[in-house]
Amino acid sequence: MKPLKITAWLDAPLAGEIPMLDSIVEWSMSLHLDSICPGVKRAGPDEPVEPGTIPIPIRRRRVGRFPVPLCSAGITPAPIIDTHEHFHMSMAGIRATETCDRRVVSVKSGQHRSYRLPLRVRVVDRVCWYVVGRAKDLRRWLRGVPAVGKKTAYGYGLVARWEVEPAGEDWSWFAPSPAGPVLMRPLPAEVDLPDGLIGYRRWFGSPVPPYWQRNLYTEIVQPC
Amino acid sequence: MGKRIATTLDASDPPKRRTYKITCVSKTLSPLSHMSGTAGNEQVIMREPICYSGGLRYVPAITGNAIRHRAIRAPLAQHIVETWDLDGQLTIAQLQFLFHGGTLFRKGGRISLAEQDALYRLMPAIQMLGCSLPGQIVPGNLYVHRGTLVCRENRERLARLLPPELASGLPEDLRPATDFIGSYQYTRNVHDMSVPTVQAKDAEDQDARADMMIFGGQTVITGAMFAHGFQLVNATTIEVGAIWYALNQWQANGGTIGGMASKGHGRLETSLAIDPPVDWLDQAADEYQAHILAVASDGRAFLDAAFAEPIKRKGKKGEGQDDEAA
Numbered sequence: 001m002k003p004l005k006i007t008a009w010l011d012a013p014l015a016g017e018i019p020m021l022d023s024i025v026e027w028s029m030s031l032h033l034d035s036i037c038p039g040v041k042r043a044g045p046d047e048p049v050e051p052g053t054i055p056i057p058i059r060r061r062r063v064g065r066f067p068v069p070l071c072s073a074g075i076t077p078a079p080i081i082d083t084h085e086h087f088h089m090s091m092a093g094i095r096a097t098e099t100c101d102r103r104v105v106s107v108k109s110g111q112h113r114s115y116r117l118p119l120r121v122r123v124v125d126r127v128c129w130y131v132v133g134r135a136k137d138l139r140r141w142l143r144g145v146p147a148v149g150k151k152t153a154y155g156y157g158l159v160a161r162w163e164v165e166p167a168g169e170d171w172s173w174f175a176p177s178p179a180g181p182v183l184m185r186p187l188p189a190e191v192d193l194p195d196g197l198i199g200y201r202r203w204f205g206s207p208v209p210p211y212w213q214r215n216l217y218t219e220i221v222q223p224c
Numbered sequence: 225m226g227k228r229i230a231t232t233l234d235a236s237d238p239p240k241r242r243t244y245k246i247t248c249v250s251k252t253l254s255p256l257s258h259m260s261g262t263a264g265n266e267q268v269i270m271r272e273p274i275c276y277s278g279g280l281r282y283v284p285a286i287t288g289n290a291i292r293h294r295a296i297r298a299p300l301a302q303h304i305v306e307t308w309d310l311d312g313q314l315t316i317a318q319l320q321f322l323f324h325g326g327t328l329f330r331k332g333g334r335i336s337l338a339e340q341d342a343l344y345r346l347m348p349a350i351q352m353l354g355c356s357l358p359g360q361i362v363p364g365n366l367y368v369h370r371g372t373l374v375c376r377e378n379r380e381r382l383a384r385l386l387p388p389e390l391a392s393g394l395p396e397d398l399r400p401a402t403d404f405i406g407s408y409q410y411t412r413n414v415h416d417m418s419v420p421t422v423q424a425k426d427a428e429d430q431d432a433r434a435d436m437m438i439f440g441g442q443t444v445i446t447g448a449m450f451a452h453g454f455q456l457v458n459a460t461t462i463e464v465g466a467i468w469y470a471l472n473q474w475q476a477n478g479g480t481i482g483g484m485a486s487k488g489h490g491r492l493e494t495s496l497a498i499d500p501p502v503d504w505l506d507q508a509a510d511e512y513q514a515h516i517l518a519v520a521s522d523g524r525a526f527l528d529a530a531f532a533e534p535i536k537r538k539g540k541k542g543e544g545q546d547d548e549a550a
Binding site: 147 | 243272273274275279280287288289292312313314315316317319320324325327329354364366367368369370381384385452455457458
């Protein structure tokens with residue numbers, strides 16, 4: 001496994017937060033889990049996923065109980081514009097002939113409530129990640145990822161192409177800068193942080209994918 | 225007779241899955257009024273910010289959400305309603321599920337793989353779009369691209385979005401996006417409600433109460449072209465058949481996007497290319513329709529079971545709160 005720089009060149013604005021590459025690769029591989037690792041049983045409903053189960057082609061280093069991938073958080077150039085758009089749903093077009101239910105439908109509250117929700121949208125041309133991994137396998141699994149970010153089914157975050165290239169050094173956790181080393185991804189707070197580290201804050205969250213899984217929440221340091 | 229394609233949804237013989245990319249080019253046959261809001265009294269068309277020669281431009285676009293609903297979900301839902309003879313039989317929740325994707329409204333973090341499997345077997349197209357059953361969210365595998373205006377500012381993006389044979393055919397002198405923005409203006413009769421009807425004694429009085437209100441806004445002019453597309457990830461041929469059927473139905477019924485379709489706005493003429501190229505699209509669409517017909521009774525039973533109201537049992541006095549049983 002070698003230090004790599006992975007770039008997703010985008011053809012559409014990026015919605016929501018910048019995603020973590022390790023979780024994208026895990027998702028891409030999970031679609032083929034039965035053929036990749038036949039012995040692994042899928043987690044059942046309400047059953048927490050054991051981190052590190054999916055053998056992603058990114059090196060992991062154990063910190064306490066967490067196998068933390070050597071993969072930085074996503075980096076984008078300064079957005080051309082950082083704004084918000086809306087997506088909405090309304091049952092206003094409903095036709096009475098199709099339903100036997102002739103009651104009055106409330107679209108102000110309840111399950112049929114109309115919505116018009118804001119969505120953070122950034123216009124950037126690319127997202128980059130620094131990883132230590134196998135280029136060939138990463139290319140293979142990323143080929144099946146058509147978009148990144150939120151609301152990809154609506155066309156946001158459309159990836160024009162994935163680019164995997166060698167990087168001179170491993171900048172997956174920390175990267176050098178004139179002001180001192182910069183934190184590049186969320187890490188458990190118990191990790192040995194380099195002297196003079198900048199660009200981080202203490203937080204409470206998951207340091208490994210799946211990042212939404214509450215039983216993985218712990219004291220972490222994350223880039224800011 | 226073409227070769228038979230494998231569209232079986234039988235779990236014992238899983239169909240081969242692969243990713244299909246469908247690229248479309250749509251030409252507006254009438255003014256397109258796909259709006260994003262108002263500025264003063266004028267309706268403003270949907271625009272997206274794009275990076276052009278290092279700067280920022282706002283270029284007219286069609287949202288993926290609008291294309292998804294009008295071109296894919298609505299025709300497929302309508303087909304299910306007609307094939308399963310559900311007209312006038314659906315509850316509001318079932319109707320919302322088919323035409324709008326449904327809402328998660330039951331308590332509990334329950335995931336029923338059996339229910340997901342049944343949904344896929346009975347309504348592969350609804351599963352493909354992603355939806356929400358009352359108790360669980362079902363992810364889809366259809367990615368819809370936004371409608372990208374064929375204009376000077378989008379040239380670089382178009383070269384990436386369109387297949388090489390179409391991209392190479394783009395003229396050198398593409399027009400700027402502002403050239404494609406037009407406007408409309410209509411009037412409507414507004415009654416002056418300040419004068420009570422009982423006081424209007426004759427026709428002249430009635431005329432005096434009438435007021436013609438002008439309303440207008442922006443459009444994308446007739447003849448503009450949009451590139452858009454669909455990406456079906458890990459899809460079976462029956463899902464491709466569903467897409468092809470939906471697009472044909474959408475086009476046959478006017479192929480409209482955006483508002484004021486009843487006034488003739490938003491008609492699109494669409495042509496497409498599929499990657500990898502296949503020659504069984506019509507056959508796949510026929511098999512999709514045959515499949516929906518074959519599972520009609522099971523499908524109706526599934527909808528009734530999935531959206532059955534929980535039975536409320538009333539407890540005896542003094543036994544605390546009523547409880548629910550599924």
